[in-house]
Amino acid sequence: MSDKPEKFIDENGLRLDGRRVDEIRPMKMEIGVLSRADGSCYLEWGKNKVLAAVYGPRELHPRRMQKADSVLIRYRYNMAAFSVEDRIRPGPSRRSTEISKVSREAFEPVVLTHLYPGAVIDVFAEVLQADAGTRTAAINAASVALADAGIPMKGLVSACAVGKVDGQLVLDLNKPEDNYGDADIPMAMTSDGEITLVQMDGDVTQEEFKQAIEMCKEGCRQIMEIQKETLRNKFTKLDDVEVPDEDEDVDVSALVESTLESSEDDVEDEEEAEVESEDDTDQEEEVEGGDEDSVDEDESESEDAEDLDSVELVEDLEESFTDVDEEDATDDEDEDEKA
Ligand code: UDP
Numbered sequence: 001m002s003d004k005p006e007k008f009i010d011e012n013g014l015r016l017d018g019r020r021v022d023e024i025r026p027m028k029m030e031i032g033v034l035s036r037a038d039g040s041c042y043l044e045w046g047k048n049k050v051l052a053a054v055y056g057p058r059e060l061h062p063r064r065m066q067k068a069d070s071v072l073i074r075y076r077y078n079m080a081a082f083s084v085e086d087r088i089r090p091g092p093s094r095r096s097t098e099i100s101k102v103s104r105e106a107f108e109p110v111v112l113t114h115l116y117p118g119a120v121i122d123v124f125a126e127v128l129q130a131d132a133g134t135r136t137a138a139i140n141a142a143s144v145a146l147a148d149a150g151i152p153m154k155g156l157v158s159a160c161a162v163g164k165v166d167g168q169l170v171l172d173l174n175k176p177e178d179n180y181g182d183a184d185i186p187m188a189m190t191s192d193g194e195i196t197l198v199q200m201d202g203d204v205t206q207e208e209f210k211q212a213i214e215m216c217k218e219g220c221r222q223i224m225e226i227q228k229e230t231l232r233n234k235f236t237k238l239d240d241v242e243v244p245d246e247d248e249d250v251d252v253s254a255l256v257e258s259t260l261e262s263s264e265d266d267v268e269d270e271e272e273a274e275v276e277s278e279d280d281t282d283q284e285e286e287v288e289g290g291d292e293d294s295v296d297e298d299e300s301e302s303e304d305a306e307d308l309d310s311v312e313l314v315e316d317l318e319e320s321f322t323d324v325d326e327e328d329a330t331d332d333e334d335e336d337e338k339a
Helices: 094-107 134-148 175-180 206-237 252-266 268-273 299-306 310-338
Strands: 027-031 039-045 048-059 072-079 119-129 157-165 168-171 183-190 195-198
Touching (some): 072 094, 134 183, 183 206
16 A cells, blocks of 8 residues: 555645546446346446446245335445455455445335335345545446446435545545544435435534535435436437337336336246245234335235334345345255245
């Protein structure tokens, strides 16, 4: 790691990388870069390189993890072992677990989760090269990947950090500012300025915090323009795609049904093999306001689903979200064995 610089901002008000205090690093995005994902985005922001992939909505297995009245969003932030100077040990860590959790929560207020009860949307954010601000970079890429996957959202989410160096607030920290600065405040927000993520490392005054929010809003506004431009570029190229007539009514519920039906077909074999564990059936409280029928046609399994407690389900998830892939794989293997 390089040594702490004597000064972060020179006499002309410029930072070590030549930016002004309120300037973000150059950002570029490419959409639809992965053919197997439902939506994807590759982002370069300064020296950060991040790939985001979205899968779903698809039916969630194992079923005990399903939410009766909404889709489950899973978000996995991961740094590649080679993404930083010192090799990172592969697999989840405290840091990646925390970032995955807060990033998932940054999207929950904007995704129209009630449209896909019992389903799951998986978001994978892979940091290929890290240079400060990777959690915000991942959120920006994931936001575009979600839109690319056609996930219904109230709007895009954009993210940026504000920090403090040499007693001054700076937008979008570079590596030395992140490592040696006095504060680091990553935020995510919607186009309406609704904050969906805020974290703080270090100290700022109340006044500085308010100022930081305003700086971040401006940074996110610029990022959102880049995100929108990326999406526009892709979708204006799709001239040959069939678009329904303006007069034609689009039946949203039929669209939702057909999406879930197609994902049900994909997992038909797994459904047959599924066996609920005794622990799960011990749970007593009923799921309220659920619409199990939309994802659960088997009557006996419906009864099992009604026995589940949604609070416990969420707790289950919180415990297990760190390593969802491995857990899924293990569960599926267990179920296969039992079957
Ligand atoms: N970093 C690193 N090794 C790690 C974690 C982070 O070298 O195990 C570097 C990486 O460049 C990252 C920066 O430290 O971007 C700042 O990390 P932080 O935890 O503040 O998260 P970020 O700013 O990337 O969201």
